[in-house]
Amino acid sequence: MKRRVGGLETEFGLVCVRADGSRALEPEEAARELFRPVVAMGRSSNVFLRNASRLYLDVGSHPEYATAECDDWWELVAQDRAGERIFAELTRTADERLAEAGQDARIHLLKNNVDSAGNAFGSHENYLVDRRGEFTRLPRYLLPFLVTRQIVTGAGGVAPAVEGEAGRGAGAQFVFSRRSDHMWEAVSSATTRTRPIINTRDEPHGDANLYRRLHVIVGDSTMSEVSTHLRFATTDLVLRAIESGRALPELGLADDIAAIRAVARDLTGTAPLPTAGGGTVTALEIQQRWLDHVADLTEGEESQVLETWQKALDAVRTGDRAWASQNLDWAIKERLFTQVMERRGIDLEDPAIERLDLAYHDIDPSRGVFFALQRRGLAPAVLPEERIEAARRIAPTTTRAHLRGQVVTAAQEHGVDHVVDWTTLRLTRQGAMPVQVLDPFATEHPAVDALLEEIRAQGGSAAVPPPA
Secondary structure, eight states, rough: SSSSOEEEEEOOOEEEEESSEEEEEEEHHHHHHHHHHHHHHSSSSSOTTTOOOOOEETTTTTTEEEOOOOOHHHHHHHHHHHHHHHHHHHHHHHHHHHTTTTTOOEEEESSSOOOOTTBBBOOOEEEEEESOGGGGGGGHHHHHHHTTTTTHHHHHHHHHSSSSSSSGGGGGEESSGGGGOOOOEEEEESSSSSOOOEEEEOOSSSOTHHHHHHEEEEOOOOOOOOHHHHHHHHHHHHHHHHHOOOOOOOOSSHHHHHHHHHHHHHSSSOOOOEEETSSOOOHHHHHHHHHHHGGGGGGGGGGGHHHHHHHOOOOOOOHOTTGGGGTTTHHHHHHHHHHHHHHHHHHTTHHHHHHHHHOOOOOOOOOOOHHHHEEEEEEEEOOOOHHHHHHHHHOOOSTTHHHHHHHHHHHHTTTOOOOEEEEEEEETTTTOOEEOOOTTTOOOOOOHHHHHHHHHHHHOOOOOOOOO
8 A cells, every 4th residue: 555544543641740749630520620621612521623633531541642634754753742732731721720720730741651650552553455455465574574673663661671570679770661561462352451562453544445454552651753654664664565565574573562572671672583584683683674674665754764773773783872872752751851860960760761751752742851852952843833732733644534623613613513523424413314434535525515514604713623
């Protein structure tokens, strides 16, 4: 599939604390406060916004944001960053209401994957794949790539040095990905009980005769725009190679789950991983084999993906972090933690490092450590502010999201009650017929045009403002 639609679902950690750091509100209460403007706008904590994204409160009081469908990976990064800004604005307005009520409380949303109590939450990638393809063939080739992708796109962090031992007594070690320790199966239809690398739940959000949705839940929540872009761009290229029918690298691993934990802890990328065929292979070898294999599938600007991917692998291979420590999350954190430990005379097990890790993922640009590094030129700022701000208000124009965004915007501007989801658009008046758009690539649809005309005709002056 040369042109592919994808999307990113991010679950955010939530904590509400007082000025002294003690807990001010329980997560459930803080989440209700955070979502007040959302519920006021859509009479629900599960809404679609003008940029065609979905904003909702997931099980366990996790605020979640799902980007609109994108067929350009930099547009996806912009839409993902827009979600951070929307939630950061909701956080600030919630803090103001709490202060007006006399409460010493500040809500923090963290774009990471593990909290201080060890609870895990996800960053789920979605890729449109052809229904006619052999879906059961995908994991055979995709799993080795996903298991080792963390050496490029991991968020970094601190985990027990010895696998399987909990607590600080086991010693601490910097790792490529903390998410890796929370994977329990290679492929499964479950998402929470066992947490597979690839989730097989068949929800295409499109014409089920033509499409299927590949749901990857192994990825880290990344703050760096470079890391987020690489997650999608490299995976798309690998999928393109698998779908091409050409001969593929046979790199199947004997135990994907054992391997993903081993890769996380091997910052050299050279630990031998047992293969299904009886030999061994390293994380660097798997990633390099795939990079070389997809090189002739790229054209135009896509060649830059290969260059960035190669720089990331070279940083692991040579140990020279000069480029990576200003572009990739795991390396930015590695440098940051090392500097703090040297300056304060502490080690990785010190609680200050854990607090720093959490603060790195705070999505408020005025509070988050990542954004402070960005302002100092120590973290990448690829997208201009104008593009991120535009993504808060405007849906991608080259996918079905364009139609959904038009309907939501028109309905809110004209005060018309409506219900939408990924495939369906409907007014809530009695007798209204739903409009279904099953083609994820559709940007024009006569029934949607008619629906927009109906909204304008029906609309009054009671416009509904967006939540942020």
